[in-house]
Amino acid sequence: MPKDNSTVEGGIGAATVRREDIRFLTGDGQYTDDIVLQGQTHAIFVRSDVANGVIKSIDTSAAEAMPGVLAVFTGEDFAEVGGNPAGWLINSRDGEPMKEPKRPVLAHGKVRHVGDAYAAVVAETKEQAMDAAAAVEVDIEELDAVTDMTSAIAGGGLVHDEIETNICFDWGWIEDNRAATDAAIKAAPHVTTLELVNNRLVPNAMEPRASTADYNKGTGEYTLYTTSQNPHLTRLLISAFVLGIPENKLRVVAPDVGGGFGSKIYHYGEEALVLAASKKLKRPVKWTSSRSEAFLTDAHGRDHVTKIELACEKDGTFIAFRTETLANVGAYLSNFSTVTPTFLHGTLMAGNYTVPNVYVNVKAVFTNTAPVDAYRGAGRPEATYSIERVVDMAARELGMDPIKIRRKNFIKPDQFPFASAAGLEYDSGNYDRQMDKLEVMIDRDGFSARRAESEKKGMLRGLGLNAYVEACGIAPSNLIGILGARVGLYDAATVRVNATGNLAVMVGAHSHGQGHETAFPQVVAEMLGIDPMSIEIVHGDTAKIPFGMGTYGSRSLAVCGSAVVRATEKIIVKAKKIAAHMLAAADTEIELRDGQFSVAGTNKSVSFGEVALKAYIPHQFPIEEIEPGLEETAFYDPANFTYPSGAYACEVELDPKTGKVTIERFAAADDFGNIINPMIVTGQVHGGIGQGIGQALIEQTAYDENGQLLSASYMDYAMPRADDLPFYQVNHDDGTPCTHNPLGVKGCGEAGAIASPASVVNAVIDAMQSGGKNVTHMDMPLTPSRVWEAMNAKGV
C-alpha cells in the first residue's frame, strides 16, 4: 500500500502530529503510579547490599511490630510457587539444554546480585513500609562475587550452586558451518581479528517500573496495573508459570507507560509480590520503583565480550566471519535473555554481505550482577557493531576505502530474496542506494576541507560510517518454535465499528512512546476512506484487547499493524454485504471509495456511517445471511522477519589534549519499507540514535570486583543530553517494501540504536589515526578519559 495512493487526509504517509503527545506533555497521562485505589497499601522491597551471599536467617518480627505494617514477606513465602521462566530454550552445541536455575519471586537461600530482593514489607503508608524495611534483620554470609565473565568461566565461585557451572549454554550457529568456516579462515589470504566489548547499559526509561495489584474478594479476580510493554505476556507468565492464578481471573492493565526500551517486556518478581500481598490483605498493594532500584534491578542491556575474525581476499572480498562471544546474563535468566545473544544476534552475523561462511559461538554466562536482557535492538546492535567495526578495520589494513569495501560485498538489489550465510532469508533491500544517499547527506566530498579546518585549531577530525541490516517484525511462530521459542509471536487486532460510524480498534501491541494511537488510525482511515480522528486505538488491557504479544523488536506495525489490516479487510467485506443489501445490488458490484459504498457504474451509494448504523439497527436486515453488528478480529502471524537496513555516518571532532569527542555531523539513511507516518519514523530514528550515541560515548555501567554497581545514579551514569547530540540528518525515503506483509512495512523502532554506535567509533578511530596515533580499536564508551588513555598508551 504505497503512500502515493493515499486518498484520505491524514491517511497513510501523512506526517500527522502525535495525538497522544498532548496528554503526555500537559501532565494528563495516566501512568501506573497515578492510579490511586481506595484503601491502597504500599510495598517496599528489602534488597541485598552484597552481590553474593547465603541468607542465614531473616528476622521480620521487629518489622512486623512497627506502626502501620500489615505484612512482611520473605522468600520462604514463595518457596512453593513457580519461578519466572526464560521464554526461549537454547540448546548447547553438544545438544544439552541450557541451564535454567529457578528465578524466585523473592530470593530464597541465597542472594545473587546487589539489589536482589529477599523480603518485602507492606504497610499503610510508603514511609511506614520504608521504616519497617530498615528493621528487617538479616544475616547474610557474604561470598566472593563473580562479576567478570572470564573468571566466571574459569571456575570462580558459583552464582547458582545447583547447576554446578556459570555457563548457561554454549551455542553454535550454524554448527554445521563451523568446520567450513574454520577451513576458510585458515586458507584466507587476509584475516582481520578484533576483540571488543559491547558495553553494558542501564535502560533508564523515564518512568520507573511500578505495579499495583487489586484483589477483589467478591469475584476472586485480580487486577494488576503495571508498567508493561505486553500485558498478555505478563499475564501468561504469572498465570502459567509463577503464581498459577487462572488467566480468566487475572486482568493485566498497562496504562500509559513512560518508555520501556525492552526493560518492561519482562515479568519481574515485584509484580508477583504485590498480587500475592493483595490477595492476603484483601486490599490494593502498590509498589513504585525508585530510580536507585531501577539502576540495580531493571534488566540491563548488551554486555558482550567478543572476538570476531573477518577473512578476506586481498581485494577485499569477504570469505568468512567467525565470532566467539561471551554474553553476560547476570544473576538470573530474564525472560528473553537467552534469545537475545543467540537468535537475535547470531543470525545477523552475515550483515549486509554476500559472505559465504559465517559461524558464531556464544557462551552465556551467569554473574553476580543484575539480569541482562533485550534493550533497544537486542542482539542486533551487538551484531552490527562487531561486523561494522571489523570491516572498517579490515579496510584500513588492506588500504581500501571503507565505502568501497562495503559496496564490493553488498548483496545487490537483484539478489533478493537472499539467503544469508547466517541462516536468514532477507526479502528486500537496496544497500547501495542507501549508501549513495549517505555519501551526499554527510557531504563526504567536503570532509577533507573540514578536517583541515579542525587541524588548524589543533583538533582532529574523523569520519566513520557503516551499513546495517537487522531482523525485526518478530516473529514467525512456526520458525521460532523450531528454534526453541516457548511463545508464539503473532499479534491481534479487533476492529469495532460503533453504531454511529466511529471506531474502536483494540490492538495487542502496546504503545509506550511509539505513537500507535496516531499511526494505526492512519492505516484504518486509509482503508475505509474515513477521518482518522473517528478512530480510537485501545491497548494495554487484557480485559479489552485480543490476545496479542505486545511491543518490542520493532514489531508493532509490521505484525500488529498487519492484524489491523486483516481485521479491517474483514470489516470491508461485511460492510459491502450490508451495503449491497441496502442498495439492492450484489456484493461483487459494491465499490468502497472515500467512505462511500457505491454500485459500480451507477450513482447509487450509501455512506460508511449509514452502513454502520444499519449493522446495529438491523431493521429490514437479512439476518439469515448476515449477522448484525460490525466487528471483526484478526490474528496475524508473519511469514518471515522484516529486514530494515541502511547506512549511517558520523563525523567527529576530537580534542587531543583532553580526549573529548564532539559529534559534528550525523547522517542516517534507512530503508524501512513503506512509511505510514514519516514524522513518527523520524522521531524513532532520532531517539534510537541518541541512545546509540549514548552507548558509544558516555554510558558506562561499571561493577567493582565485589559486585557493587559504581554507576548507580545519574551522578555517575551519563545519559545523553541535547547538547551531547548534533542535529541529525535522517532520510527514509525510497525504501524497498517488505514483500510479505500487507503494508510493506519493516519497522523503525530500533534501527537508530542498532546502527549508530559503529559509525561513532569508526569516526573516532579515524580521527585518532589522522593524528598519527596508531589506535586501531578502543572499547565503548569513548569518554574523554578513555580516549585520552588510548591515545597516550605506550607504543601508540
Add this chain to the structure above:
Amino acid sequence: MYNFEMTRPSTIADAVKALQDEDAQALGGGQTLIPTLKQRLAMPSTLVSLTGIGEMRGVCMSDAGEVCVGGATPHAVVAREASAFPGLAALASHIGDPAVRNRGTVGGSLANNDPSACYPAAALASGATIITNAREIVADEYFQGMFTTALEEGEIITEVRFPVPEKSHYEKFVQPASRFALVGVMVAKYADGVRVAVTGASEEGVFRWAEAEAALNANFSADALDDLSLGGDDMISDLHGSGDYRAHLVKVMTGRAVSKAA
C-alpha cells in the same frame, strides 16, 4: 525522607538561634541537602531555611572594590549581577542547569565544599573572604579538605566578598554524568600576583597550584606552563578518569583559562 520541622527565619539572628537546637540544620537552596534527605542519609530534626533572610541575598560592590554576594544568593543571580567580576559570573552561569542555578546558593556550595564544585575555585582563586554570623575567614584558611571547612557547628555563611581581579577565567571540564567539574581551574590576575585554584582534581579538595602561580607571575601566558607538571598520585581516580588524567587536565585547563582570561 524522614519527617522534620521547618522554619523560615527572616533575620540572621533568628536563624542562628534556630540552629542552636540539636539536630537543626541550615537549608540553602536544598540542591545538595534535599537529595541527601530523600535517600534517608541524614535525619535533621529541623531545617532552618536561609533563603527568606533578606540581608543574605543579593550582589553588591563594597567600597574596597569587592563583589559582595549574600550567602543565600542563588547562582542565577550571581550569573546575572556579578558583571564586575566576569570570571565569577561566568562560573556561576555554568553550574548545573537552570533549576539548580535558581535554587542553589553560594553559601550552600561553600559550606558543602564538594571536591568537584565550582565556587570553591572562585573563592580560593580570588582570595575571597567568607563572612559568617560570627567572624570573617579568608579563603586560604577556609577550605580544609573535601567536604571539610573551617565552619563551626551552626555557623552560617552570610556573605562572601570576592576581590575583583584585573583578569580572570574559570575553565571547567565536565564530568560526563554529573557535569560537576572533573577538573575546573580558576585563574585570577591581580596587581599583586596571579592566583590559580583547582577543583575536581585533588583528594584534598580545592587547592592552589603554587608552581603555576609562580610561572604566571613571571609571564602571564599559557606557554609559561609548558615546563610544569603535576603528579597524579594525590589526584582523584575514579570511573571518570585516573589521577594521571586529572593531573594532565589541570595543566590543560590552566593554560586555557590563562588564554581566555579577560
